[in-house]
Amino acid sequence: MNRKQLSTGIVVAYEEAGVGEPIVLLHGFCGSRLYWEETLPYIAEYGRVIAPDLRGHGSSAAAGAEDRYGMENLADDVAALMDELNVAKISLFGHSLGGYAALAFAEKYPERLNALGLVHSTAFPDGEQAKENRLKAVETIRSQGVAPFVDGLVPKLFAPQHRDSRPEWVGKAKEIGYETSAEGAVGCALGMRARPDRVSVLERLKQPVLLLAGEADEVIPPDKRFPVSGDNVTAVTLKGVGHMGMMEDPQATAACIGRFLDQNREG
Template sequence: MKTIELATGMTAAYREAGEGEPIILLHGYCGSGEYWNGVIGPISAYGRVIAPDFRGHGGSSAGEGTYGMEMLADDVAALMDALKLERAHLFGHSLGGYVALAFAERHPERLLSFSLVHSTAYPDADAAKANRLKAAETIAAEGVRPFVEGLVPKLFAPGHRDSRSAQLLEAIEIGYGTSAEGAIGCALGMRERPDRVLTLAETQVPVLLLAGELDEVIPAERRFPAAGDRISAVTLAGVGHMGMKEAPERFSEEIVAFLERVRGTASV
């Protein structure tokens, strides 16, 4: 893991592998760049993979207050500046997808493509907004560890909560690295995010929407909010909200196939 100081005032931790076109992997809530460990190898054959930790997560510095998706998107842009990357492919898992959409809105000229991985362009419904506040209150009162222990099993498909216990336990361990400030800040930021279906529909770069058939976090009706010539939609059978851990080989194949389509090097 490496660290670098950003112009936005935070210290960013990140992992990287490979060479060539930048491919930035943005993790989900209460995760870190370690979420991608099982897929970085295959993907890095197609470019320079960078897997950062969002502020307040993993090895990146934290701060108090609401972590808006726009703030996190600007952190990604600042990381690209610090690493001297003009443009990149962004793959955003869950929270990372919300950040990728904010990035597409604020920094469209810096995108080669982007992907929503187990994510959506829709805003939180009222019930979800109430749950975000409850999460923030729970974390403030009880800390991150019990919250993560309750959250992570829900991210896996029901049949994987036992059969993939090693991956589940690893995800919980990664979650312990989230600061209370980061977990609360992101919960409040996700609660406030706007509807970005139009951003998705009107983007001028290729998009991959990658969903899990058994995802209990992103229901079927919210997985593919836009369609068009530039948008590819893929569902991973038998997978929940954690495709990179539940089915890393198939997950990597879909990412690589998308990158090949974007570059015009394969007709798959």
């Protein structure tokens, strides 16, 4: 694990593996770079992989004020980490919350993007019920702490058939989630609640786009998975996985990302 003090004021922890064109992997809510642990060695065959912990998650520092966890703030952290690592352009893949941050990055820093991937994520904003659920999550975290919230959240992330059959996966995701700071969990819940509709960002984007969904994902419904189509868009549904393809089927997830990168190499 490496650490960098960023110009955004945050100390960010990250892993690196591989060499070549930079590939950045962003994890989901109450996760960390360890969500990508099983897939990272496979993806590193395609380039230099950088997997940070988002602010307030894993081993990265919390930001303090709750309003400092907007998706734009997370995007700024990615850009600042790129600056620290002397990286000009990246292929950026974001899981769930990481996908929302990746979309904010694509909107704010399109000139620094080679390709964009949404992994079990969506460009649509929260609906009214989802917004209400964010506030309930905030109340749970504030009143009970992160651990009870994570215990309730994590099983829902996996395909129904895996919740009982693969308890080691669920247990690992919970242990990762317990490392999230209360500040980070509350701030990102509010940041996700406030995020705008970014379907237009995908529609305008000229770079290659990967939309990777889980067949049994109960977090991102089917009508929210593939908001755009076009010559630059690759849409893939992974069979037999829920919201956690990088843990439920790491080789298939990495192979999909790898094929997408190979097919869209410049030159």
